[in-house]
Amino acid sequence: MESFRLRFHNFLSFHLSIIAKIFRWLFSSLPTIKRFPLFVPFIDAYISLLFRFANLSPCTLDLDDQTTIHFWAPNHRRYDKPNLVLVHGYGGDAKWQFMYQVKSLAESFNLYIPDLLFFGKSYTTRKERTEEFQAKCVVQGLKELGVRNCSMFAISYGGFVGYRMAEMNPQMVEKVVILSSGVGCSKDQKEEQLKKIGRDPVELLIPEKPEDLHVLVNLSIYKYNHFKWAPDYFLQEFIDMISRTYLKEKQELVHHLLSNHTDCRLPILNQETLLIWGDKDRVFPLMFGYQLQRHLGPRAKLEIIKNTGHAANIESPDSVNALIKAFILPQSKDL
Template identity: 60%
Template structure:
């Protein structure tokens, strides 16, 4: 496991672990947040397995295995108590970290993550996307990457006018390495059955969602809140898509 860590660590600051989504690695996905959040927290930002510099020879491809690897890595770094901020795919990992390691995880923040989706909800959403979901999650062409960005970001961005050569370069840097394993992670996520016994977390949980999310519709935020009960709180951001940390970085940081 590869981690970006606070240097030097300030003992008076609480520890915050940041778990990235499927669309990249920790190095760039939190680029607009690290500077601000580091004023209040000692940050620990891992690359999840097969993203960035993290990898394994083990065959497990579940978010539960990801959670175990992150937690054990943090223990080796000397952490015994921390909160977890997560977005999209990272939210699945954070959820199981909080469930399996309640003595470590103090609070959780889940941004735009479809935890608890039913089989029917997943099928309906895949039909709405109208494209091969694996090609979007692990894009191979400039067209695939544009579709992914347009699906994730609600507010106008540079993806429409950036030349294909730059998008292909980004794909080579971000998605080419461990492509097979990234596809296996995505296949597990898309094909796994719903868990009728999804655990209820004991930690306080803040759920943040964009009201224009086209990947995980906003009703899933309230569905997750009902699952978690009174220790959870929902914050809905107006005119914001799936990538809330890009669309409304100030709101997310202050939350």
């Protein structure tokens, strides 16, 4: 099923690219008309519908007079379902990264999906750029939504934030799932990995032009690259509308992430923790998963998804969703 869906999306993306190129050719012959975003707003609206069909609605919370955080939260919370928080990484807001998770996971959980600060509609005028501050803001938002206990699923950069959430709030966060994250890497390991990649991390994570986005996607995806057939016009739309908002602040987040601060004296979590890794991950190779598992000790286990890269939530969503459910839900509950 997973393979069929991904092949279908690859097939569909090819034909959509043909349509996009036709539109591009038509618009190029009308230079006096101001060009406007066309494809990305349409896809963004479609993803929003997926979230709404999963019983989720957007809400914006003012945490104080300087900080605003945006969530997708349940329309009606079911008290017979556990709460699950999904924490995204770089590469767009929460909608674009969890579009393959919401339908499946909403069947078993009350989902709470924040946009981290400087992604989507979340923003602060404060100067903090730490994962701890991101974690505090998410937790404060959850409490204002009435969430007192939850489990957590976090990917990539979100893993750094989610780890701090679990560390600082052991009474609230019950179980932790981390997907393909560099939590616990030393500064030397980060620098060595960047040398292998051969690109400036700011340029890589915050692309300026279509070629940069192609590099990022090719690095993250191993099997089916949905952007392979996308014309530059579409990619530039995505960059301008999704990736380039709050540019300065996102750059500061990257610089902090690469500093010594994030790898010094990493605490051991009290919660049971599931680590999920693609065996073909080229951003945070599998060795980092084994390293984090050793650090966490017997309360952590590592699940490896074959023939999958860094973006396992996109490449192997059925496998990821099944692992999350099996780990968090009571064994007697029907999956």
